[in-house]
Structure formats: C-alpha cells, structure tokens
Amino acid sequence: MGTGPSRRTFLLSLAGAAVVTGFDPATQAWATTADPAHQFAKLPHLDGKLVLPPADLAPYADDFGHIIHRTPLAVLLPRSVRDIATLIRFAGPLGISVAPRGQGHQTYGQAQVKAGVVIDLSSLDKITVDASAKTATAQAGALWHSVLTASVADGLTPPVFTDYIELSIGGTLSAGGFGGASSHFGAQVDTVKSLEVVTGTGAIVNCSATRNADLFDAALAGLGQFGVITSATLNLVPAPQMVRQYTLTYPTEPAFTAAQRKVVADGRFNWLEGQLIPVAPSGWTYALEGAVHYESANPPNDASVLAGLSFVGAPQIQNFTYTDFINQLAPAVAFLKQTGEWFDPHPWINLLLPDDKVDAYMQRVLANLTATDLGASGLVLLYPVPKAKLTRPFLRTPDTDLVFLFSLLRTATPDTDALTVQQALARNRALYDSAVAVGATQYPIGSIPNLTKADWVRQYGKQWPRFAALKKRYDPFTIMTPGQGIFRQ
Incomplete structure (x- = not known):
C-alpha cells in the first residue's frame, strides 16, 4: 500500500x-x-x-x-x-x-x-575526485551512489558502502555507516580524511584527525548534535572489476556465527554479511553472504574460497560487475516503491551485540520472532565487525574484540492498523532493554521508544562526559538535531 x-x-x-x-x-x-x-x-x-x-x-x-x-x-x-x-x-x-x-x-x-x-x-551535492590523492570530496547532500559513479570513473571507490546507496554523505557520516566491507575497513566514518562542519554557533570549521580534532571526533557518528556536516573528504581505494558472491546456508545460529567468525579471522571475503530467513511454519535458515573481488581474467577458485566452511546444501554463486554488486538493491527498492510497501511504516531496530553474548541473545529473540513479525518486506541481518576497525569515539560498541550488527528491519502494516506499529515499537524497546543488559549498544538509526537521558548516558558510557562537554562547546544553545532526544526530551 x-x-x-x-x-x-x-x-x-x-x-x-x-x-x-x-x-x-x-x-x-x-x-x-x-x-x-x-x-x-x-x-x-x-x-x-x-x-x-x-x-x-x-x-x-x-x-x-x-x-x-x-x-x-x-x-x-x-x-x-x-x-x-x-x-x-x-x-x-x-x-x-x-x-x-x-x-x-x-x-x-x-x-x-x-x-x-x-x-x-x-541541493549541496557537488563531488570532486582527486585520483592522485585517492580522495573524493563530497558535499553533504551528495548521494553515495553518485560518489561511486564519480570515483569508479578513475578506477577508485569508497571502501565501505551501506546496502542501500541512495543515502546522503552527511546523513550516514552523522550516524556511522555499516556495510559488508566493514569487516575490513570499519564503518564509513572510519574512512573519512577531513570534514567541513558548521557548528551550533554558526562557525564554519575545517577539521581532521590533526586539525580541530575534537570537532572531527564529535561530528563523525555524532548524530548531528554538534553541528552540520557540510562536506567530507573521503579516502578511496582501487575499485575491482568484478565481484563473486557466495551464499552459504547453515542450519543453526551457532553454526552460522561460527562460520562468520572464521572468515573474519582469515579475511577470505572482501565483503561479508548474513541474513536470517524465516522458514514456515516456524524456524529459521541462516545464510552467510560473502563476496570476493577479482579481475575478469583471474576469477577466484571456488573450492579454495569455500574450504572448511561446513555449510549445508549447494552454495549459491553469482558474478557481478563491481558497480552492479554495490547497487544490487536497486531493483528490489524499485519494486517496493511500485507496490507501495516502501511507503509503509518501518519500525526498525539496530543493535551492536557483544561476541560472547550474541548466540544466546539471538536464540532468545528468534524463539519469539516469526515471518509475520517482519511484515511483507522485512529482513533480519546479522554480521560481525572487528572492534579494532571501529575507530570513531562516538560510534559506541560493546567491549568485545568482535561485535555483531543485528538489524531487525520490520515493515509494519499500513497506517490503517496503528496498533501493529505500536506493538512493534514495544517489542523494539524490550529487545533494546534485554540487549543492553548483556552489554550491547544501539546503532541509533532505528525506532526505540521512550529513550531517556539515562539510556543515552549508558550508551556513551565512559565517553558521556566528553560528549556532553563538546555539546556545550559546539552547541551552547542546545538547538541542534533535537529529534534524537539526547539533550531535549
């Protein structure tokens, strides 16, 4: 609808x-x-x-x-x-x-x-690529799809893309930006060389890790609390010609995450995600999704890539050009827009789970989750990222060497049935509370109701005093991005 x-x-x-x-x-x-x-x-x-x-x-x-x-x-x-x-x-x-x-x-x-x-x-969407420096400078309103197009023309690419690439540079850098390449490069905020920011005082400031570093730290994954990111210079890496994607099926959640841990440790995949697929009448199938970059004249050896992964059934193997791989959600998004499901409510929740608690937590969640709970086009994603790759101080993560991004991407029934949305929100709050109890943090792009200042203090942990002090410095009138509900509740 x-x-x-x-x-x-x-x-x-x-x-x-x-x-x-x-x-x-x-x-x-x-x-x-x-x-x-x-x-x-x-x-x-x-x-x-x-x-x-x-x-x-x-x-x-x-x-x-x-x-x-x-x-x-x-x-x-x-x-x-x-x-x-x-x-x-x-x-x-x-x-x-x-x-x-x-x-x-x-x-x-x-x-x-x-x-x-x-x-x-x-409207602020200009992009320039400096091939010699391997950087792209993009204004905040530019889309990642446009940065991909501009950089690939010079044989380069941003290291990390979110699955959906029609998002703005400023938007994802204010939040974090996870994707399948995060296992190698961290989040998108970890690939930024410098920023231009308009602070909450109206000052236009250029910043980087060596210049106005406190603002650089604050703005990246800072949820818009300190000002407006107006431009970012992004580090680029060589773009591959082709990508081969492997989808491997596992019968249980522990077997699935064990395989993910193995491939993160040995680095065999350039891109790694995972999807949990409901199976009627109840139960789940676990799909590890890994991809290898290659040049068309030198394709990967499938037997070597898949050695020791103990999946069940036959692997699904697909080849893409690099740009088609990065933009492979485009046909699905076009379909959802055509059917109208894109415009239905999306009470999503996104959490970062500690490695040592992920299996027990997910098994409790999945025992009470069905395909109906996801809606017509909902998804469940689960994949690991090494904590050492996540360098930005305000992108808060659990205290384990490996963290798992858990995304429950529900599509609720249309607004003729508001109760369904409210039920999903209540369940999100329960999922959040139970996750925090085992050491998780939220990735704050989802729909968690009734977050309090105590929740935010817990989210930022030992970084909270710094977060609050930088807020006073760069947004002394407390006017920036109140919709996050951190300082105005």
Missing part, C-alpha cells in the same frame, strides 16, 4: 496548524498568529530560500519510518554553506531548533523538528 489519503491528510493537517510569531526559550513554545514570516524578518540575506508555506512543509514532517510526525516552522533550501551558518547564527540566541536532513531515511523522527527549522541538504 502506498502513501494513502489517510497519511497525506494527516500530514497536511499538521502542516496547516497555526503558525507562530515568537519563540519563548523558557517554555520551548511559540505564540501563534496568521503570519509566520515576521519571525524571520531580521534573518540576514540568504543565497538560497527559506520555505514557510504550511503545505510545503508537509514532507519534512515525515521520514522513511512514517511513525513520527513533527511539523517544522520553516525549511531552509541552502545554495551555499554560508546560508547554513547564517541560519544557525540567527537561530541560536532565539532558541530555535535546527535539524539537518539529507534523504530523510531515518525511521523515528531523528531529523525532524517541531516548530524549528529543517535544513534540506539535498
């Missing part, structure tokens, strides 16, 4: 609510009037546009999750980084919240803001 009249009517009714004249930082409330424009009458000149008509704000009161709906007061369509700095400098002393938005692929309102300003970064 697509974006039906009930959702459109709901969003438009939100967007058509009374507009405001002034903001009271003490009460975090706006005084209403028929004319919102005068609130921004003293906003300095912009190269771009500040959008105020309520009907034009409706898309920004929604996201890929289709669960949370917060209507902004305005949307900035910047034509320059200077526009972003101007807006933030204006908004800070007034206590007006600001949220950067790339593709809106969040699932629980993380990039939404009630009665504040959303910065739509999609």
Whole structure:
C-alpha cells in the first residue's frame, strides 16, 4: 500500500496548524498568529530560500519510518554553506531548533523538528575526485551512489558502502555507516580524511584527525548534535572489476556465527554479511553472504574460497560487475516503491551485540520472532565487525574484540492498523532493554521508544562526559538535531 489519503491528510493537517510569531526559550513554545514570516524578518540575506508555506512543509514532517510526525516552522533550501551558518547564527540566541536532513531515511523522527527549522541538504551535492590523492570530496547532500559513479570513473571507490546507496554523505557520516566491507575497513566514518562542519554557533570549521580534532571526533557518528556536516573528504581505494558472491546456508545460529567468525579471522571475503530467513511454519535458515573481488581474467577458485566452511546444501554463486554488486538493491527498492510497501511504516531496530553474548541473545529473540513479525518486506541481518576497525569515539560498541550488527528491519502494516506499529515499537524497546543488559549498544538509526537521558548516558558510557562537554562547546544553545532526544526530551 502506498502513501494513502489517510497519511497525506494527516500530514497536511499538521502542516496547516497555526503558525507562530515568537519563540519563548523558557517554555520551548511559540505564540501563534496568521503570519509566520515576521519571525524571520531580521534573518540576514540568504543565497538560497527559506520555505514557510504550511503545505510545503508537509514532507519534512515525515521520514522513511512514517511513525513520527513533527511539523517544522520553516525549511531552509541552502545554495551555499554560508546560508547554513547564517541560519544557525540567527537561530541560536532565539532558541530555535535546527535539524539537518539529507534523504530523510531515518525511521523515528531523528531529523525532524517541531516548530524549528529543517535544513534540506539535498541541493549541496557537488563531488570532486582527486585520483592522485585517492580522495573524493563530497558535499553533504551528495548521494553515495553518485560518489561511486564519480570515483569508479578513475578506477577508485569508497571502501565501505551501506546496502542501500541512495543515502546522503552527511546523513550516514552523522550516524556511522555499516556495510559488508566493514569487516575490513570499519564503518564509513572510519574512512573519512577531513570534514567541513558548521557548528551550533554558526562557525564554519575545517577539521581532521590533526586539525580541530575534537570537532572531527564529535561530528563523525555524532548524530548531528554538534553541528552540520557540510562536506567530507573521503579516502578511496582501487575499485575491482568484478565481484563473486557466495551464499552459504547453515542450519543453526551457532553454526552460522561460527562460520562468520572464521572468515573474519582469515579475511577470505572482501565483503561479508548474513541474513536470517524465516522458514514456515516456524524456524529459521541462516545464510552467510560473502563476496570476493577479482579481475575478469583471474576469477577466484571456488573450492579454495569455500574450504572448511561446513555449510549445508549447494552454495549459491553469482558474478557481478563491481558497480552492479554495490547497487544490487536497486531493483528490489524499485519494486517496493511500485507496490507501495516502501511507503509503509518501518519500525526498525539496530543493535551492536557483544561476541560472547550474541548466540544466546539471538536464540532468545528468534524463539519469539516469526515471518509475520517482519511484515511483507522485512529482513533480519546479522554480521560481525572487528572492534579494532571501529575507530570513531562516538560510534559506541560493546567491549568485545568482535561485535555483531543485528538489524531487525520490520515493515509494519499500513497506517490503517496503528496498533501493529505500536506493538512493534514495544517489542523494539524490550529487545533494546534485554540487549543492553548483556552489554550491547544501539546503532541509533532505528525506532526505540521512550529513550531517556539515562539510556543515552549508558550508551556513551565512559565517553558521556566528553560528549556532553563538546555539546556545550559546539552547541551552547542546545538547538541542534533535537529529534534524537539526547539533550531535549
């Protein structure tokens, strides 16, 4: 089912609510009037546009999750980084919240803001490749698909891609960015050479591991709490010509994760993920998905690649060009958009599980999880990443040498049955609580309701004092990205 009249009517009714004249930082409330424009009458000149008509704000009161709906007061369509700095400098002393938005692929309102300003970064999408330096510099609104196209033309590629590559550079670098190559290169935030950031004070700052390093550390996987990533210089690696993907089936979860540990340790796959597939009437099949890069004149030896992996049945083997492999979700996404399932609610949860607890935890989860719980197009992913590859301090992980990314990607029934969404959210909260109890952390792109400050303090652990101190330094007015619910609850 697509974006039906009930959702459109709901969003438009939100967007058509009374507009405001002034903001009271003490009460975090706006005084209403028929004319919102005068609130921004003293906003300095912009190269771009500040959008105020309520009907034009409706898309920004929604996201890929289709669960949370917060209507902004305005949307900035910047034509320059200077526009972003101007807006933030204006908004800070007034206590007006600001949220950067790339593709809106969040699932629980993380990039939404009630009665504040959303910065739509999609217009800032320039990409330049420096083949000699093996880097690409991309503005925050550029898509990873576009970076792939630009860099492959020079025989280069970013080391890590998420499975879905129509995401923005700024969006994934604010969160982390996991993918099948994370077992070799870490998350996308671990492949960044430098950043340009507009802080919560409106300062435009260039930073790297050796220049303004505290802001570099804060912005990468910082969930937009310290400012807006406006540009990133990414390290590139040589792009292979071809990819051979192997799908191996395992009968039990412990056998599946044991095989994953083995191939992470020996590094035989350039790309590694894993999927858990429900089997009717109950039960699960476990599919290890590994891939090897090669040149067409020198294909891999399958027997050598698969030696000692003790899978059951025959392996599935597919060959792709490199770009087709990285973008292999495109046909499925096109189908989901055609059927409308792409526009249904997505109460996802993403957790990072400690290696020594993953098997027991997953077996408890799977004992109470069915295909019905996933929805028509839901997925369960589980794959390991060496902790040593994850170098960014605010991408929080369990304290084991190997961590497992567990993604429960539900698609709920359409909004004619809101109870199903609420049930999924309640189950997500229970999954989160039981995971934290065994030393897990969340990968904060999903839908976990009722997160408290205590939850966030636990998430950041020993890094919390630094996180809070950098927040005060770079966002002293506490206006940045309130939808995460870390400092404004």
